[in-house]
Amino acid sequence: MNIVVCVKQVPDTATERKLRSDDKTLDREAADGVVNELDEYAVEEALKLKEAHGGEVTVLTMGPGKATETIRKVLAMGADKAVHLSDDALHGSDALSTSYAMAQALKKIGFDLVVLGSESTDARTGVLAAMLAERLGVPQLTLANKVEVNGSAIAVQRLTDYGYDKVEASLPAVVSVVEKINEPRYPSFKGIMAAKKKPVETLGVADAEISADQVGLANAWSEVVDFAVAPPRAAGTVVKDEGDGGAKIAEFLASKKFV
């Protein structure tokens, strides 16, 4: 099975994250880049599927040159090879144009199954899996907390508010997974050393047949008009129980329109 797992480099959620004042895009230089945590579950699932069914796992990353660190980590976890979609023309792409660029790259790579995390911890749109499936004309099975492949049939448990839906489709398909699905492995030293020898192909927009006038900040469908730093958290209200604590809490909740 030819599995492609899409992985994004994001600023470490443990560090302070900023937008750039000039073009209002994320300041990727300001913070340490790490593998989007939710993508690690996608990588683990892809590796498990490969271990069970054979085949190959290819990492696809769209991002600046610095994203090679992320690629190396995923290769160290056990992926076989990587494609790095990297071009200045892609800077500032929104979800729609990103999905277009990634779909073009996926068409070029070829796949039986594309696996993604449920969202990225920086942009948090959570729409890429659906958009990719639509652009590629294949079934989408999103928010999976269990994936089963049987020949060319794929079945997932799709996490919902009330439990889960059972969704079935046939390959090729796009799957996004939630964090309950597995426990991502940590790269071993052997994996880290092996990763050095694994092939990484870099694609520019022309290589992936991406029209430069459909990607990048200038061609984005959505625009960040303004932004502000989140205000520091205000001091909370302390309710001292002097026999009427319950009533006071109810009053507070009512004043905030929670009850």
Next chain:
Amino acid sequence: MLNDEHIELRKSVEEFAREVVAPVIGDYYERCEFPYEIVRKMGAMGLFGLPVPEEYGGMGGDYFALCLTLEELARVDSSVAITLEAAVSLGAMPLLRYGTAEQKARWLPKLTSGEMLGAFGLTEPGGGTDVPGGMRTTAVLDGGEWVINGSKAFITNSGTDITGFVAVAAITGREGGRPEISTIIVPSGTPGFTVSKKYSKVGWSASDTRELSFTDCRVPEENLLGERGRGYAQFLRTLDEGRVAIAALSVGLAQGCVDESLRYARERTAFGRAIGGFQAMQFKIADMEARAHTARLAYYHAAERMLAGLPFKKEAAIAKLVASNAAMDNARDATQVFGGYGFMNEFPVGRFYRDAKILEVGEGTSEVQRMLIARELGMDA
């Protein structure tokens, strides 16, 4: 001396320690419980096979990779770090270095995967520094079997559910009045080999330390590890390496004290400002950072010489001496930065304080390190 792979390994272990060890280790520690689940995950990550060649299921890395791993683990917790240190440095390495092909094939794959732990029994209730002079445990050949009698004290990893064997140093004869020391592998569960219940310890509470006794304990002659009569020389090499590893672990604890103090000094306020704004606190933390840094350089240097095949006895002794000192000093200072909370078990610095002391004792006391350094300087006893 760090290459790209070392840097990535360190990052990977740092994440593991933060995500897997830190959230749960306090509870294990409080309950004095061995963290089997963490050990299993460390095994899955290949940590127990770091310096072992791939043909034995190892990672094909070097001893320095192990040291970096110990440092990162000990930044978060020392019980977990010493479990790994003893398992690899005292359990697997002597087998790798001195074992026969059969012994390696039998034990190493299970040791490197972390499914099984090996222990090394040198210290006896009557003395740990005075070896081999003070050693009492004996092994006598009888009908193709070693018959072992005696006892061992403070043996790490010797009584867990996954302990496979203890390599026991014993007197196997006399040569011109001097005891002849050999090392013999005693599998767990061998009749006559008794593992006592865990000690109640000041620190390293989530690690396994036991007293062992041997009463007419019989194992096959081929369980001899290395050459007969070479046991003393073998463990000297093992201990020299082990000192570099303990130095790395000590640096981790010292750095963990800096990490925790920095965080706390930013958050805690007194007199209307963060305590990190007071010069007294800043100087304390600056001293802590300086100690951790210099101790790290000392162990890097010792490891570098070891890997280059150069003599490293003095450098290993210096690294262990200064790093264990740094760990003790930093633990004392970090608990001071935390004020009363430093005395509470719920904060890691309290654990660091309890864990630091043993670093000045295990694998050669600080006095022993000074004796070694003096001897290397040509000063006779």
